[in-house]
Amino acid sequence: MEISDILIDWYGTNKRDLPWRKASDPYIIWISEIILQQTRVAQGKDYFLHFTGRFPDVQSLAEASEDEALKYWEGLGYYSRARNLHAAARQIMEQYGGKFPAAYNEVLSLKGIGAYTAAAIVSFVWNKPYPVVDGNVFRVLSRLFALDTPIDTGKGKKEYTELAASVMNPAKAALHNQAIMEFGALQCTPQNPACMFCPLQSKCLGYASGSPLSYPVKRHKTKTRNRYFYYLHIIYRGKTWLNRRSGNDIWKGLYEFPLIETEAPVDFAQLQGKDNFRQLIKGAGKLSVSAEASDIKHVLSHQILYATFYKIKIEKIPESLQSCIEIPCYAINEYAIPRLLQIYLEK
């Protein structure tokens, strides 16, 4: 039996029952794929139902405001993906009259859709023979063929894409792509591949080498950066202030309390000595300060945030807050805020 037939057989018996599995609507496949790029299937299900409950089709997403799309994405992280979904939905309305394009290159031209997502959409929906190459597929192929080309290089990506295409049965692209991804997620897992019970064992060079875990190979180790966030939850007569994040950084478009970021951890006395703190609070009169949550560790890809929240009651509204949005304290949850702020508010 060919590798593809074995994978499809295995898939028939072992696949999970997921809400998007029966879908033939490219919009639904698209949303599920973008959500699954950043969360595990178990959590992804709820986010998927929440998002598609409010935005069941391209039109409803395109007609919503970006703020609302971000609000429904809340908790998933990688907010640029929600902004791209929203922009691409508008692109589909304008360029394709609201009908999801079926040609691979047209799908690839949509904002935020890369080769992987485009291949997933056109193969799952229209059975077009484009191979998906995601982390699961890299792992399965690198082990099966004991490939030591690093996957995080241009050469590696090209080699793996060609290999993925050659392994795929083009007449069964939809089933094959879903099968190999599910196989990587459930059978050939990163740390505990179930080699003893694997239908591909006799064909697997990684298994034959005695060290399947040494595949796939990566060249670059990802560097992690520590950041120190000090949030000022300023309160005056039941009101508080939020800023909308902008610039090329995490959480663009989301709302947060006025923030002071430092290079290293500081205590409140040191924070008060900072120019930006003094400017922010100038003219606020006497401050009544309490540290509501200290050193909350929040891990993002490539960054670890250490956040402290100070609740600060003021006597007068300082001029600096004119550049922020003034809202009643109870209304914070109406704004799209990062998960980190939710954690604080839940406390």
Ligand code: SF4
């Ligand atoms: S034998 Fe082990 S390493 Fe090889 S494909 Fe199966 S589970 Fe993966």
